[in-house]
Amino acid sequence: MRRKVSTMTIIAVVLGLAVSTAQAAETVTEWEKIVNAKDHPQNWITHHGSLDGQRFSRLEQINKKNVKDLKVAFTHIVGGANGAGQWEHAGLEGTPLAEDGYLYITDGWGGVYKLDVRQNGKLVWKMDPETDREWAAGVTCCGVDNRGVALWKDKVISHALDGRLIITNKETGEIEKEIPVADPAISETLTVAPLVIKDKVITGVSGADYGIRGWLNATDLVAGERDWRTHTIPAPGEPGSETWKPGPEVHSVDAWKHGGGSTWVNGSYDPELNTVYWGVGNPAPDWDNAYRPGDNLYTNSVLALDGDTGAIKWHFQYIPNDPYDYDGVNEQTLADANVHGKMTKVVLHSNRNGFAYALDRTNGKFLWGTPFVKKLDWTAGLDKYTGRPVDYDPNSDVQRYNPASSVSRDQRESTSCPGNMGGKNWPPTAYDPERNRYYIPVIESCSGHVNVPQEKPWQPREYFLGGGPKMGQVITGSVTAMDVNSGKVAGKYETTYPMYGGLLATKGGLIFGGEPDGRVFAIDSDSMEELWSFSTNTAINAPPISFEVDGKQYIAILAGKGGAWPMWFISATPALTNMEAGQVLFVFAL
Amino acid sequence: MPISQMSTLTAQPSLLAKSLLAIALLVLAVNVLAVGPTIGVEVPPRKNYGLSTAKRANCMGCHKWHGDGGTGYGGAAISLRKTPLTREQLITVIKCGRPGTNMPYFDKQAYKNDECYGMTFEDFDGDDSNRPLQGKKYLNERQVNAVANFVMTEIQGKPITKAYCEMYFGGPTRECDLIKEP
DSSP: OOOOOHHHHHHHHHHHHHHHHHHHHHHOBBBHHHTTTTOOOTOOOOOEEEEEOOOOOOOOOOOOTTTTGGGGEEEEEEEEOOOEEEEEEOOOOOOOETTTTTTEOOTTTTTEEEEEGTTTTTEEEEEEOOOHHHHHTOOOOOOOOOOOOOBBTTEEEOOTTEEEEEETTTTTOOOOEEEEEGGGGTTOOOOOOOEEEETTTEEEBBBBGGBOOOOOEEEEEEOOOOOOEEEEOTTTTTTTTGGGGOOSSSSGGGHHHHHHGGSSSEEEETTTEEEEEEEEESSSSSSSSGGOOOOOOTTTTTEEEETOOOEEEEEESSSSSSSSSOOOOOOOEEEEEEEEEEEEEEEEEOTSSSSSEEEEEEEEEEEEEOOOSSSOOSSOOOOTTTOBBTTTTTOOOSSSSTTTOOOOSSOEEEEEESSSTSSOOOOEEEEEETEEEEEEEEEOOOEEEEOOOEEEEEEEOOOSSEEEEEEOOOOOOEEEEEEETEEEEEEEEEESOOSOOOOOEETEEEEEEEETTSSEEEEEEHHHHHOOOOOOOOOOOOOEEEEEEEEEEEEEEEOOOSIIIIIIEEEEGGGTOOOOOOOOOOOEEO | OOOGGGHHHSSSSOOEEEEEEEEHHHHHHHIIOOOBBTTTBBBOOOHHHHHHHHTTTTHHHHHHHSOOOOOSSTSSSHHHHHOOHHHHHHHHHHHHHHHTTTOOBBOOOTTTTTTTTBBOOGGGOGGGGGOBBSSSSSSHHHHHHHHHIIIIITTTOOOOHHHHHHHHEEEEEEEETOOOOO
């Protein structure tokens, strides 16, 4: 019998197809959408909100006038809190991504969660990477952490601490491919968020404190295999290798093989220049610079790399032959901004050493460098032409800078300001292009250093530090605003505790951030006065984002004690000793 | 019997001493190594209270899981395997820390009276570099003793073994597979 198909059925099928096609289309993150993220302020689809790293939301429903009415819209309890090895618990340092009404968040072990905003954060799926926890946690210097995911077409791209790059189906949460990128057997781990560029994803590595040889790795997402890898420490014969000379120990002839130079903070990308900007971390052994005479390129530097090949176009080194465990790994913020009255393609950076830097990002030329901390004593300043510390001695292979503040084999203990945590650590800055202001989450600190000569050769999965930090002084924090045109500090919002979470700037004239005692706050982008705060009562170690769903603007932030400070630096914030670990996503709206 | 007298007893293994030692170990097992059962609820004994306490107090954050210390973000920690400290000295260092180093104090009353090296917090006013640092958690007498016992019985004077590693991690791990034993 021939079945009769009604007109209504046909309409329903067509409508259904149309709806499902529309839904499917919404979930595809094309490259053009990522490049033009500023045109889609309802979403936050890359780690820093946009490829330039500005962390500026163009939403203004929440603004100076009404932020006092901001309230919790919903929360979501995040899993993956259990520790392993030396770590009592994991933490939350991730930046959520928001796309078309869905949030993508991570836990410290690399678990990925898709949440439905329209259903008050209801879990759509969870991807558990089944991380080899003891193995990976045994060589993480600074907590069980993961800083977020990337979106690529209909996939979610993420990292697991044990070295895997994972491609997950965005709709189903099923793992489609796992690609080993880093190897914990030689102390390499992954905490960084992936950076998608076209059909590639760039991965940075952690492990300098264990003596890895750092790198940036590009994986071809279509082929599922490595495209290029650029080491941050040159091999003998490569440009820059002359900056690694043998020290007193016989085994230091191989210093470059274990020279550090991690890349664990997400970089930025300029599509017009096809250039990736990525910070490189400390040299190893951290506190024994006599082991590694020379400038130790490209540690403590920013690298500008070709987006297609990974070739280094130029570099700028903040501190040659670093004895402080200051770091160059922090994010690089790109802006087309007035600098000294001239429109410039600038790259901004806030270093652990307490200086904010502005460079011309077309060639690496130094424009200005200004202390953003209240106390800085490791050098008398930066050379106004080169940006090098004025205490750098070109006739010496082992630098002391201010000898009263640095350790050496002749002076085993010292105290410097800022301390080795910074200045500013990894929690990201925000840039407001309308105000041409750069906002820095600051650790106002001094702390001690200890030198222990690196007499033992490198061993896999063992610290390679040549000393360590020494705690003692109580430290505080601030949000410091820099005027990018003049390179001067424009204002400070003092905080009781060091800023271990990052910042968000919004078109509503607000700066959002959080403190390790759990307080989330909003301050006036101009006056730097506090306009709103809310106590989550669990530590904030992550940056906020903003997004919009169905015409409503939200602020989201992960709360969960993590990182290095609960383990080793709690004595610098004794009032936080009894803070419990807990993992919650907080989402606010008017 | 105070646990601190046990080392004297073990040095003179007479029948009386052995009997007393057995009683002491029983008391220790009840008071230190186990959590007493609640009526109607079966609570399994804690296998190694000293180890679990050491983990919670973050001892391994600096002395490492193997106890051999070395440099780290916690500073340059001594080797608990090579330390010559006596039991009493270990207890003092756990309770009072070592001012001027990253070794924190774990006794809630430390430096509030003069029982720690005859010093109080007031002695460190204006001296940030030597200020005693507070531990991650306070430990009571029972916990301090348990940690000292753990260090003395499982770590001090001993090589790093696979058995120790697996005890620390609670079972076989790849970390323990790396240990080469003669």
